[in-house]
Amino acid sequence: MDARVLEQRKSLALWLGLFALTWFFARFGASISEALGMEWLISYPKEWIIPLNDKVSALMKWLVEDVHFILFSFTDMTRALAWLIEQPYYFVRALLATGFEQGVGRRAVQIVPPLSWLTILAGVIALGHYAKDWFLAAIVGLSFAYLAIFGQWESAMVTLASVVVAVPIGVIGGLLLGILAYRHPRFDRIMTPVLDLMQTIPIFAYLVPILFMFGFGPVSALVATVIYAMPPMVRITAMALKAVDPEIKDFGVMSGCTRSQMTWRILVPSALSSLMVGVNQVIMLSLNMVIIASMIGAGGLGFDVLSSLRRLNIGGGFEAGIAIVILAIAIDRLSQAFAVRSSQIHPAPQGSNIFKRHPRSTLVALVLIVALIVGRFVPAFQTYPDEMTLTTGAFWSDGVKYLNINYFDVFEAVKIFFLTWFLLPIKRFFLNIPWPWFIVVITIIGWKFGGWKLALMNGVMTLFIASTGMWEKAMVTVYLCGASVIIASAIGIPLGVLAAINQRAGRVIGVVIDTLQTLPSFVYLIPVVMLFRIGDFTAMIAIVLYALVPAVRYAAHGVKSVSPDLIEAGIVSGCTKRQILTRIRLPLALPEILLGINQTIMLALSMLVITALVGTRDLGQEVYIALTKADTGRGLVAGFAIAFIAIMADRIINASAKNARIRFGLEAKND
Amino acid sequence: MTTQAKLVCKHLWKLYGNIPSQMMDSQYFPPTDNELEKFGVIGAVKHASLEIQDGEIFVIMGLSGSGKSTLVRLLSGLIEPSVGEIFIDGQDMLKMSEKELIEIRRHKMGMVFQHFALLPHLSVLQNVAFPLSIQGQSKSEAEGRALEVIELVGLKGREDYFPRELSGGQQQRVGIARSLAVEPELWFLDEPFSALDPLIRREMQDEFLRLQAMLKKTIVFITHDFDEAIRLADRIAIMKDGAIIQVATPEELVMNPASDYVGEFTKHISRAKVISAGSVMGNAKDGKGAEISQRAKIVDVAAQVVAANSPLKVVDENGTVIGSLDAKTVIDILVQQGG
Ligand SMILES: Nc1ncnc2c1ncn2[C@@H]1O[C@H](COP(=O)(O)OP(=O)(O)O)[C@@H](O)[C@H]1O
């Protein structure tokens, strides 16, 4: 026991010492190095920068222009791929939004109109009823009706078309890769780190090379969407197949299944309900990405938001933003209902003929056909009439104007307060730390938490960031992300604890959190920009909103899953409610809370690039600039720098969560 | 032995863990228990040799973790042994190709699982028809046969139910029906009744004996319940820590346990139910009165013997007198002494 206390004191002393030194260097490092004539300590000298950007760009150029496989060139390959993706996309888009046209450009004439809004409305209502009940049907129906009435129909259908095409590709691709990973452990071992990387590299970083290969337009957007949305499907598939009851697997072998029978007749059907969770994930991520990918030509609602933001068109931004929210909620509810449905029993329909067996399908088909025919003759049933659309744009503009006129001082005061007392000091602190010292500190942290392997990884990664000339921007990233995570944790963890110990609060918080989670990251920017205009403070609020969810979720789960025996033991030994919370629940929930913070950091980093739109000067901005200039090298290098920060944070926090679990005896000490 | 045994395994070993390569060298093999422990290797099955005859119910009994499941998985080819040989109808199973194995599993083997292993998304009928449809039989053909076996296990009328709508006992009936659908010669049952309530368990045991009387399969039945083993077995193999410590008929086990360990199990068994007249009779052929069969269990003839004034005649299948049974012997067994 004594030895352990001593050990703890020692490491406490180490941390305090490190912090004091860091603070000292941040405060006086600049003047000292100036006095010594060693300015290179403070800002990484330009001459030392390794021109990795140019090399990557050159490699990319070579790939696109010069690489020839035996029969075809690299470009032929990307073109063929693009063609393959384009065909279903154009078809679905024509069906839902634009109609089928003949001819190109301005001379194009519509030969077949798209499905009328009434047809689609009837279709989704039927889907809602089929998936669950009339209540869901009503929710989905109202959502789509909203889109029509408030004039967002066409954009929403373009967005929907992208989702409809991207989701099957993502699901099938993810399923096949997941099966492969399940069957071949070696492939799994290669796949896991790739997936990790894919999920930590910010989306924008791979938008750049995709843009370079496929050009500006919907195909690039679709490719990016699929790449972004597929990893969770791969993971969930591999995990779900592993989790199939071993007896059922044995049964499969004993009935003489071949490998493919085993996969498709035993494993996949048995794992169906877990797989549907993956499908839901793919759908939601696709929607999020389709919105973001409007920057590279996906069009639709995302494009409307983007152009409104650029023009500071408050009303337009809000309208499109709310349409995104509504579409997201409708799609999410629908796909979750399908996931639940797939795990229930549905006896085969009985009836003498096909119409009696499927009364609903018959009815729906009838309604659809009627809607289709009526739509041909009555234009109002084909396209929702413009004169009947309502617009809320003016309402939002006026509202924001009112707030800005009457409460400008309040908003400004809040903003300035946070900037001067919170954001700027943190920023100054990080920017003034001499980079060699920071590398040393990060390496020591790695060594303390995860041994020499983590130390080495941290050292190499921070050195990469310095030597590619990203240091300053990386520090701004760390500062912005760090500040947001602090605020998000300060709000999120207490909320999570509250949700865990108070049932009613738990329900309310649950609904809010669920909704926050379905919203594409873009949406958070809109109201904040309108109120606080652009800058670091705005970015911080948007990041906090987006990254709050896991902090709440994990804290709630951690506090809730503390063993009831321990709590009873606490009550029996006379703890007050407060003591039970602070002495038993919180310490035991610590590992879980740490994991929540970890997720919060990941989300914050992925949101950074989006906040680059509001003028932050961090790595996100670097990627964004690279995107607008289609500068592959610059984008990828900055992307990797963000990914490295994410990976280091992830490994350090995971290691400390593990240490905490070992300390509380929740996990055995082994490696 | 004149007839060939149905299923034979010879010095079968299954080791788990990080096995040092030297351990498998012939000069060091087989490892002792101490060596296994020293290297952290788990000997799930150690040196198992068995001959299972056509048409017998062979029960493997042992406590949890003694290696029963591992042994039956070896015998059914679900896992490969570390060392050893397995013959099915004289064919070396370990030399078979994947294709041959699939054929054997499709037509010769059936297996019943402890937790039923029914496919949750299929109805009773579809579950039972599943192994047949895997073989490529048409839907009507497979479902026709499935209906027959469903009727055989007494589930007629529940074809369209889904597994979760059935009780545990009914689910295991589906499991049994499914394993019988392909008319296997070899029937493996790994603790098929352990997950059921005691009353249902007895009912299922009776059902099992009824089916076997009709079907005459070669059965490998796993259980951790000694009573169940005694009730069902033609022969029992007792396992402990991966090794088979005795193979015998229930009666021999009770009469001559090979070790104290086996004796612990047999101690609480009502011996009168296991021991037959033939194995405790006196050699004198001086019996009078009624004849009793040498195979009759003591419990069934006790009243008769005790009521008679003198020892009764014991006869073999042909009716020849081979010995006599007196009241003292019977009473001793009834109060569980001697023997
Ligand atoms: N796949 C495996 N990996 C490692 N050890 C195993 C494995 N399967 C079984 N064992 C070990 O082998 C021993 C026997 O297990 P098992 O055959 O399941 O016993 P039983 O069925 O008699 O309860 C146990 O100690 C078990 O832990």
Ligand SMILES: [Mg+2]
């Ligand atoms: Mg077992």
